Amino acid sequence: MAYRSALINVMAQAARKAARGLVRDFGEVEQLQVSKKGPADFVSAADLRAEEVLRRELQKARPTFGLRMEESGETAGSDREFVWVVDPLDGTTNFLHGIPHFAISIGLERAGQPVAGVIYDPVKDEMFWAENGQGAHLNDHRLRVSSRSKLTEAVLATGIPFHGRAGHENFLAELAAVAAEVAGIRRFGAAALDLAYVAAGRYEGFWETGLSRWDISAGLLLVREAGGLVSEIDGGNKMLESGSVLAANASLHEPIRTLLRRAKQRP
Numbered sequence: 001m002a003y004r005s006a007l008i009n010v011m012a013q014a015a016r017k018a019a020r021g022l023v024r025d026f027g028e029v030e031q032l033q034v035s036k037k038g039p040a041d042f043v044s045a046a047d048l049r050a051e052e053v054l055r056r057e058l059q060k061a062r063p064t065f066g067l068r069m070e071e072s073g074e075t076a077g078s079d080r081e082f083v084w085v086v087d088p089l090d091g092t093t094n095f096l097h098g099i100p101h102f103a104i105s106i107g108l109e110r111a112g113q114p115v116a117g118v119i120y121d122p123v124k125d126e127m128f129w130a131e132n133g134q135g136a137h138l139n140d141h142r143l144r145v146s147s148r149s150k151l152t153e154a155v156l157a158t159g160i161p162f163h164g165r166a167g168h169e170n171f172l173a174e175l176a177a178v179a180a181e182v183a184g185i186r187r188f189g190a191a192a193l194d195l196a197y198v199a200a201g202r203y204e205g206f207w208e209t210g211l212s213r214w215d216i217s218a219g220l221l222l223v224r225e226a227g228g229l230v231s232e233i234d235g236g237n238k239m240l241e242s243g244s245v246l247a248a249n250a251s252l253h254e255p256i257r258t259l260l261r262r263a264k265q266r267p
């Protein structure tokens with residue numbers, strides 16, 4: 001049984017508690033699909049309810065820490081160093097469509113750097129967790145990124161920009177440059193889980209732009225702690241600020257980056 005620190009226990013318990021409500025609400029969504037109004041309002045209420053549970057649980061356990069939450073924004077803590085970075089529902093579009101692939105993501109940052117992270121997929125009961133220097137885990141098992149080193153055997157995940165997002169043309173160029181070289185590309189619709197799956201060796205890599213801090217704070221740590229590399233797509237290391245992410249195992253990070261760079265250079 002993997003040793004979980006008090007901090008990880010706090011995060012995992014908060015995630016499980018909030019997930020109970022999400023799973024109940026997910027069950028309702030299918031009923032609502034058929035109603036005229038549709039489930040959109042209901043889903044945003046579910047999202048807010050989950051965030052409130054997380055806020056309550058995390059504040060109760062560590063009253064001095066700050067909070068940065070997707071729905072309610074920032075709350076400064078008396079401790080200026082530690083901040084929870086929370087996405088109460090990653091994969092909202094899936095949730096709304098009754099697709100069972102979504103998660104709660106909780107990161108803890110110290111002076112702006114991720115030091116602990118939990119990503120919980122309640123449908124599959126998969127708790128991904130990592131702490132700085134302590135490795136990455138899925139439930140009770142230690143995680144390692146995949147050892148595949150050939151692009152032709154690699155399965156990559158990505159995020160496709162959608163209505164209201166920028167970068168459509170650029171994305172299509174990236175897709176064209178990468179698709180011809182790899183075994184497959186997936187778009188599952190929850191960036192936190194995409195990163196967790198890289199940490200678990202399910203995907204060899206993942207790239208996306210336009211992400212927010214709460215999508216990636218926990219996941220970046222998971223990938224690093226599982227032995228993978230993370231950077232911005234152009235190789236920089238301001239992922240949390242820019243929202244540009246390329247995560248992969250150590251053998252394939254550079255080859256994937258080269259393909260993405262080639263896409264950028266196309267006329």
Ligand code: IPD
Nearest residue numbers: 089090091092093159189190191
């Ligand atoms: C979204 C998901 C999606 C990614 C989007 C995110 P949300 O988060 O992670 O996979 O492509 O960029 O905004 O809105 O479901 O929390």
Ligand code: CA
Nearest residue numbers: 087090091215
């Ligand atoms: Ca998200």
Ligand code: CA
Nearest residue numbers: 070087089090
């Ligand atoms: Ca969200």
